[in-house]
Amino acid sequence: MLTSIRTTFAKGFARWILIGLMALLILSFGIWGIQDVFTGFRSNEVVSVGQTVVSTEQFQRIYNREVQQLSRRIGKPISPTEARLLGLDRQVLERLTASALLDEQARAYRLGLSSEKIAATVMEDPNFRSPSGQFDRNYFAAILRENGMSEPAFFDEQQRVYLRGQLGESLAGKSAVPEAMLEAYARFRDETRSISYVTLTDASAGDVGQPEPAALQAFYEERKGDFRSPEFRRFTYIAVTPEDLAAKATVTDDEARAEYEARKDRYTTAEKRTVQQIAFQNAVDAQAAAGRISGGQATFDQIATERKLKPADLDLGTVTKAQLLDPVVAEEAFKLPEGGVSGAVQGKLSTSILRVTKIEPAVVTPFETAKEEIKKNLAVERARQGLGDLQDKIEDERAGGASLKEIADKFKLQAQEILAMDAQGRDAAGQPYRLPLQEELVKAVFANEPGTDTEVVDGRDQGPVWYHVDAIEGARERTLDEAKGDVLALWTKEEKSKRLQARADELLKELGSGKPLDEVAKAANLEVKQAWGLKRNGESQGLSAAAVNLVFATPVKDRATALSGNGSDRVVFEVTESIVPPFDAKGQQNVALADQLSGLVGQDLLTDYVRQLEDQLGLEVNNANLSRAVGAGES
Secondary structure, three states, X not given: OOHHHHHHHOOOOOHHHHHHHHHHHHHHHHHHOOOOOEEOOOOOEEEEEOOEEEXXXXXXXXXXHHHHHHHHHHOOOOOHHHHHHOOHHHHHHHHHHHHHHHHHHHHHOOOOOOHHHHHHHHHHOHHHEOOOOOEOHHHHHHHHHHOOOOHHHHHHHHHHHHHHHHHHHHHHOOOOOOHHHHHHHHHHHHOEEEEEEEEEOHHHHOOOOOOOHHHHHHHHXXXXXXXXXXXXXXXXXXXXXXXXXXXXXXXXXXHHHHHHHHOHHHHEEOOEXXXXXXXXXXXXXXXXXXXXXXXXXXXXXXXXXXXXXXXHHHEEEEEEHHHOOOHHHHHHHOOOOOOOEOOOEEOOOOEEEEEEEEEEOOEEOOHHHHHHHHHHHHHHHHHHHHHHHHHHHHHHHHHOOOOHHHHHHHOOOOEEEEEEEOOOOEOOOOOEOOOOOHHHHHHHHOOOOOOOOOOOEEOHHHOEEEXXXXXXXXXXXXXXXXXXXXXXXXXXXHHHHHHHHHHHHHHHHHHHOOOOHHHHHHHOOXXXXXXXXXXXXXXXXXXXXXXXXXXXHOOOOOEEEEEEOOOOOEEEEEEEEEEOOOOOOOOHHHHHHXXXXXXXXXXXXXXXXXXXXXXXXXXXXXXXHHHHHOOOOOO
16 A cells, blocks of 8 residues: 555554564565565466465556656656666565565464554544644545545555564564674774874875886786777757747837736735644634633633643744635634734634734735846747747758758757767767756767667757767777877876885884884884774774774784775874773663664564465465566566
8 A cells, every 4th residue: 555654654553663674574585585486377466375465456556656756756757677677676576575475474363453443543643633632534534535545445454564563573573682792783883993104195106207118018908998998979969948049039028018917926925924823622612712812811822831732833834825724724814913813713624723923925026127037938938839840840851851950050050069979978088078968868879870860859848959970989999109198197006006005015014023103104204193083984084994994903003004095195004092982781872772683683583484484375476467567578
């Protein structure tokens, strides 16, 4: 069922345990996969285990929702092929397989939960309470309607969820974590180390000079692949945007004035009011409180205090009239003067008393201020309407065999020629181009051959781009003369790295003979620095991750060398101190750690349990129906 509905029931009935364990279980499936249970069987089922089935339609509905959600997150549609390459089909299959196995086992154990118990948990859920703090059936029904779910279907699904929770909780609800395990994790997390170190820079390597021609040739021969020239493409394109056409259009002041008057609401900032509300469960109490306020026996704030309401409980925000969802409340709130208090207002969800604490008047932008923007928008809108006609004319010219340059001349457009571009959108010098619809255009250029009839790249509101692939220069090995600058740069870098490594080894040898770091550094004209309180996953203080890892792998008072954070300098360090704080199992951090480890222990138990169910209950997956459900074969 809909995830958005499920997540509203995160409280009550120990359901948080199920959520955590099921998430870990699904992750485990993602790592280890499910067994080879793909067989052909009943016609309309993807997953079958005992009497529990997942139909093709149910699987497809859930799978399509996952694809749509991912498409919205990345901002572009995902094809069926791309979704499968991302593994979405396996993720949905693993999740539904685990649920089906637990559902079938719950049925076998004859587990049940009364509708009264489920209803009680729903009524206790704060997500379905009205502003008065009480369960609101109308609000509950509205949420179900919004998500396309009937009440019987909702309660049926929730019963399944709760029964899975009973199984998970009974098996691994709160797994005990051995104190030795907790202490080992805490020591690993909390240990800090300090080092003294020196840094060997390029200056320490000195001038490596120039290699002999034969040495450079040999270096090049060993690494030819590093200096290959990628495939380049030469192409021509025409890009037309509504803004380009709008620049040639003329909009008069009278036309702009007419547009301003027709759409004056666009240039008006609506009045806003800061509104507070005291909600009552019944109208009688609301009317009594309103009478006390109007009679001078109590104030709005005193009524709120009596009802134990905090300022946050009263605040409806600073809103426009349209932003107040209840039209009755909105109407009354926008009748009050600043500081005014209403009588009892019978709204859709509750009866309430309103107070307006601040009024921000509506603001109208004058025509003279908005004129230029209106003219620009009108010109773009007209250009967008005319763009379709231009596109048809250009397509007719292309169909007649005209080149893009000829088309550009005829319609007074500009044809751009790109002499060489690689598949990353860079020129021969490695600099990126700035192209219209860059990602789509580069992809299209490298998907077509010279002389082929190419489709226009449709930028929708950004306008179309026509292109033609003129020539291809294939990937090839560059000669030493062509790549000499790159070859020499890489040779120099590697030679300096070798020298720094050799120099670091010399320093380590001196330190190993018993000389202190200060003495060795002074002789080498190097500065000794300290890094205090290093942690495995903490602030690196300029050291590389590899260097920090090596610090924790090196015994105290021992020395080692590693690359620095910039990837070229080299540090030589001595571990001066290791501190492990005293272990306190009841400390706040360790209590939280114990909860995390408990989940990991529970994950192992629940994963093994589901795998046993998979063997015992005869899980089957229909490969043909699975392929149909995920659109295998579609592009």
